[in-house]
Amino acid sequence: MSVVFRKPDSMADVNTHYCPGCTHGIVHRLICEIIDEMGIEGDTIGICPVGCSVMAYDYFNCDMIEAPHGRAPAVATGVKRSLPDKFVFTYQGDGDLAAIGTAETIHAAARGENITIIFINNTTYGMTGGQMAPTTLPGQVTQTTPYGRDVEKAGYPVKMCEILAQVDGTALAQRVSVDSPKEVQIAKKAIRKAFQIQRDKKGFSIVEVLSTCPTNWGMSPVESLERLRKECIPYFPLGVYKDITAKENSND
Amino acid sequence: MTAERVLMKGNEALAEAAIRAGCKCYFGYPITPQTEIAAFMAKNMPKRGGTFLQAESEIAAINMVLGAASAGVRVMTSSSSPGISLKSEGISYIAASDLPCVIINVQRGGPGLGGIQPAQSDYWQAVKSGGHGDFHILVFAPNSVQEMADMVVKAFEKADQYRIPAMILSDGMLGQMMEPVVFPEISDKMPEKPWATNGHGNKRKHNIINTLFLQPDELEASVNARSKKYETIVENEQDAEFYLTDDADIVVTGYGAASRICREAVDEARKNGIKAGLLRPKVLWPFPVKDYQKIVPTAKSILCVELSTGQMIDDVKLAVNCSVPVEFYGRTGGNLPSAEEIIKKLAEINDSLS
Amino acid sequence: MGKINVIFDKCKGCGLCENACPQKIIQIQKDKINSHGYFTAVCINDDKCVGCAMCAVMCPECAITVERQVQK
Numbered sequence: 001m002s003v004v005f006r007k008p009d010s011m012a013d014v015n016t017h018y019c020p021g022c023t024h025g026i027v028h029r030l031i032c033e034i035i036d037e038m039g040i041e042g043d044t045i046g047i048c049p050v051g052c053s054v055m056a057y058d059y060f061n062c063d064m065i066e067a068p069h070g071r072a073p074a075v076a077t078g079v080k081r082s083l084p085d086k087f088v089f090t091y092q093g094d095g096d097l098a099a100i101g102t103a104e105t106i107h108a109a110a111r112g113e114n115i116t117i118i119f120i121n122n123t124t125y126g127m128t129g130g131q132m133a134p135t136t137l138p139g140q141v142t143q144t145t146p147y148g149r150d151v152e153k154a155g156y157p158v159k160m161c162e163i164l165a166q167v168d169g170t171a172l173a174q175r176v177s178v179d180s181p182k183e184v185q186i187a188k189k190a191i192r193k194a195f196q197i198q199r200d201k202k203g204f205s206i207v208e209v210l211s212t213c214p215t216n217w218g219m220s221p222v223e224s225l226e227r228l229r230k231e232c233i234p235y236f237p238l239g240v241y242k243d244i245t246a247k248e249n250s251n252d
Numbered sequence: 253m254t255a256e257r258v259l260m261k262g263n264e265a266l267a268e269a270a271i272r273a274g275c276k277c278y279f280g281y282p283i284t285p286q287t288e289i290a291a292f293m294a295k296n297m298p299k300r301g302g303t304f305l306q307a308e309s310e311i312a313a314i315n316m317v318l319g320a321a322s323a324g325v326r327v328m329t330s331s332s333s334p335g336i337s338l339k340s341e342g343i344s345y346i347a348a349s350d351l352p353c354v355i356i357n358v359q360r361g362g363p364g365l366g367g368i369q370p371a372q373s374d375y376w377q378a379v380k381s382g383g384h385g386d387f388h389i390l391v392f393a394p395n396s397v398q399e400m401a402d403m404v405v406k407a408f409e410k411a412d413q414y415r416i417p418a419m420i421l422s423d424g425m426l427g428q429m430m431e432p433v434v435f436p437e438i439s440d441k442m443p444e445k446p447w448a449t450n451g452h453g454n455k456r457k458h459n460i461i462n463t464l465f466l467q468p469d470e471l472e473a474s475v476n477a478r479s480k481k482y483e484t485i486v487e488n489e490q491d492a493e494f495y496l497t498d499d500a501d502i503v504v505t506g507y508g509a510a511s512r513i514c515r516e517a518v519d520e521a522r523k524n525g526i527k528a529g530l531l532r533p534k535v536l537w538p539f540p541v542k543d544y545q546k547i548v549p550t551a552k553s554i555l556c557v558e559l560s561t562g563q564m565i566d567d568v569k570l571a572v573n574c575s576v577p578v579e580f581y582g583r584t585g586g587n588l589p590s591a592e593e594i595i596k597k598l599a600e601i602n603d604s605l606s
Numbered sequence: 607m608g609k610i611n612v613i614f615d616k617c618k619g620c621g622l623c624e625n626a627c628p629q630k631i632i633q634i635q636k637d638k639i640n641s642h643g644y645f646t647a648v649c650i651n652d653d654k655c656v657g658c659a660m661c662a663v664m665c666p667e668c669a670i671t672v673e674r675q676v677q678k
Contacts, residue, residue: 001609005659005672015642018666021620025666042454045323057460063449065322066462068345071315074307078319078327079449081303082277086323086451104315107308181626181663214620221620 008032010041010061017055021221023178023211024052024120028059030188031089031118034195035062044087045079047072049096052126056091070101073108076115087198089116095125098134098158105160105206112169112203116194119160119206121175122213123232130216134158137235142216157235161208165241171203173241177210177233179225186238197245210236255434262397263288263427265435266330266356266420269401271296272438273408275354276325277303279316281335284368285424286358289330310335314342314355321351322461324448326408330356332424333366333374336382343417344383348463350447350478352411354404355389356420358427359559361586369586370424370509375563378421379537386475388482390418390489391536393507397431399534405436412443414485421536423559425509425588482538491535492543496522500529502601503547505568506557507533509588514557517594524595526602536564544571553601554578557594559587607675608657610649616669617646623661623670629654632661 007013011032018024035041041062048056050069057064067075072090080088097105097119108115124142125131131144135157139148164173172194176187187209194205210232212224219227240246260268267289270278278297280290290306297304307313313329320327331339336357346353359374361367378391390410392403400422407418449459465471496518497503504514511532521528531547531554533540547554554576556565562580569578581597583589610632612623617640624632624647631651640646647670649655657674 001607001657001673002676003671004657004674004676005662005670007668007671011668015616016667020618020644021622021666023666025668026664029668041452043451045449045451047319054464057462061458063452063458064460064462065319065449066460066464067318068315068341071311071318071342074312074315075319075322077305077307077312078277078279078316078321079323080319081305081316082320082323082325082327083450103308104312107312111305181660184663221622222625225622225625 008036010035012059012061014058016059018052019215021212021214021224022052026178026184027118027120027187027209027211028056030184030191032060033188034192037192038195038199040087043085044089047076047079047088047090049090049092051093051096053091053093053120054127070096070099071104072096073101073104073113073115073117077108077111077113080113080115084114087195089118091118092120093126094121094123094133094135098160106164106167109164109167109170109204109206112171114198114201114203116198117206118191119208120211121208121236122211124213124216126213126216130213135236137231159236161206161241164206169204170206170242171197171244172205174243175208175210175236175238175241177228177238179210179228193245202244210238255437257432257434259430260397260433261288261428261430262400262422263358264292265397265401265433266404266422267292267296269404269435270328270354270408271300271302272435273405274326274438274440274442275302275328275408277320277327279305279307279313279329281307281310281313281331283332283335285360285427286330286332286356289356310338311342314339317353318342318346318349318351321346321353322349322449324445324450326442328354328356330358332358332360333362336374336377340383343389344385344387345463346417347383347387347389348385349461350415351417351461352415353417354407354411354420355417356422359421359423361584367586368424370588371559371584371586372423372508372510373560373563373584374421375536375558375560378419379539387478388537390416390485391421392418393421393533393536394426395508395511395532397426397429397433400426401433401435405438410489414481416481421508423509486538489535490538490540490542492540493532493534494543495530495532497529497531497547498550499527500547500550501527501552501605502555502598503529503531503551504555504557504594504598505531505533507536507564510557510559513589513591514594516591517598520591520595521598524599526598528598539567539571541571544568548572548575551576552605555597555601556580557589558582560584608655609652609673610655610661611671612647613669614646615640615642616667617644618642618667619644619646620666622664622666623647626660626664628658628660629656631655
């Protein structure tokens with residue numbers, strides 16, 4: 001019998017602080033699998049946000065920088081402009097990227113910055129105990145929408161892939177999910193494509209990963225996957241919103 | 253080849269000196285009265301192996317600085333008063349990450365949108381409250397185009413030496429005026445930065461640039477370690493210029509643009525029989541306490557002159573432990589005091605002394 | 607012809623593996639808690655494991671390694 005599945009080398013051999021069943025861990029692993037596959041751990045700098053994944057610098061074996069809330073794309077720009085041949089990725093939550101960091105995200109894309117953004121959308125602020133995020137669904141109850149998100153007062157969720165697909169500097173904007181093994185494989189392919197686009201210097205790549213937050217959704221991890229499928233995916237349809245490499249390898 | 257003397261605008265001299273000092277990345281954003289720095293960098297960086305980028309905001313710019321500094325390159329940003337306020341969170345992170353960088357503030361009248369003429373009302377912001385948490389940044393205070401060039405070079409060196417942000421606290425007058433300047437020759441050998449996050453290349457364990465310490469003991473240890481560093485800096489980096497202070501009854505004190513007018517006033521006052529002198533801080537953090545203590549035995553009074561309603565005056569009083577009366581004269585809003593106004597104030601003080 | 611190994615002290619008993627296993631042979635045992643206070647996942651019928659690794663793919667803690675009989 002041979003080992004067919006194990007922890008990727010670029011993933012630190014530590015217990016994470018994430019809540020049981022939180023899918024952050026899956027996405028961490030996917031990134032590390034790609035970094036191993038491409039053999040680039042020594043040439044990669046990861047940038048983590050403020051949010052649940054703020055301590056991700058302890059979970060990746062490549063060099064890591066912890067960025068101020070919302071500013072990871074700017075920090076990544078600073079790193080990439082200094083080290084154009086290194087791989088730079090940011091790992092950000094929905095509050096970090098689509099609320100306080102909206103300008104940094106859109107302008108990194110507009111510049112066609114050769115960085116990869118992994119954007120975890122779990123429709124809530126997890127670290128601070130479940131407040132409304134820019135992607136909180138209409139009617140969703142959170143600490144700051146206790147009666148359910150009323151779009152009259154708190155507006156509508158922000159759809160980042162759809163927005164960034166309109167930005168000329170964007171090479172890849174794809175939304176994926178991690179709610180089942182099938183979707184996890186699709187997510188892995190998307191992350192691989194994003195890193196390849198960065199390797200080929202083709203511009204800005206973002207993979208938005210619909211993710212769960214059992215603790216703040218008030219559900220079990222398995223029920224959370226159900227909620228993701230039933231409520232999140234319909235509002236945030238999965239798929240490729242922009243992929244300038246699509247013509248070349250259309251079998252993806 | 254003797255160094256060449258060129259006539260240059262203060263802002264451009266700052267940028268030229270930075271490039272010569274090995275600045276590899278400049279991230280800017282337009283704001284009067286410092287925008288020439290960005291324009292100069294946009295024109296020159298590409299031709300000289302550097303990177304220029306106009307960010308979408310001063311906030312983005314300072315975070316790009318954090319990224320480039322983490323990657324181990326010499327990096328600079330510049331702005332003016334309101335823009336520096338926007339950068340304050342980033343500056344706190346950069347200080348807390350023990351990262352070197354150079355930040356230029358070409359001050360303008362404030363608060364709020366204020367004006368675009370020179371002022372010195374960001375003194376407290378620079379030396380006391382540049383952002384949240386216990387931290388300091390080096391603050392250099394040039395008073396000529398030549399010093400602007402010299403201090404940028406020194407700022408990069410000291411920032412790397414102590415792994416600390418270094419600010420050039422200039423103002424609209426110094427930035428906009430032209431004076432001859434000779435650029436220092438700089439070796440292009442850059443210091444080693446084994447701590448940088450530039451890709452471990454499978455040759456070392458990974459580096460982490462982080463300022464989060466959820467365990468109080470860890471955060472306290474980190475902050476205390478930095479305080480030790482600051483003590484060393486306070487011990488070694490104080491710097492001020494004395495002019496006619498040995499026998500001065502009244503010592504005028506001011507930095508940057510204000511100090512130039514004070515010098516003229518001191519010369520005039522001397523002609524009128526008033527024994528005045530000038531003590532000019534060249535570094536504002538660490539504040540030159542040692543230099544102020546040197547004038548305590550002889551000075552009967554100190555006149556602090558600032559382009560503000562009085563901020564540095566607090567530190568002057570503290571430096572002399574209030575053992576010498578400290579008077580104040582200031583203009584702000586973009587107005588500069590004339591030498592005559594200062595001479596009149598000196599005469600009043602002189603009369604009150606006899 | 608497959609086998610999983612759940613790293614006892616890494617598992618948080620979240621049940622995603624149990625949910626993902628097509629053979630329905632993973633359960634969260636309630637006999638022993640690990641050093642972090644979690645009940646952990648365990649394979650209840652090694653013979654039926656085909657080594658498909660669906661459990662490991664869904665594990666947020668990367669706590670499962672999978673072996674399989676690979677035809678040469």
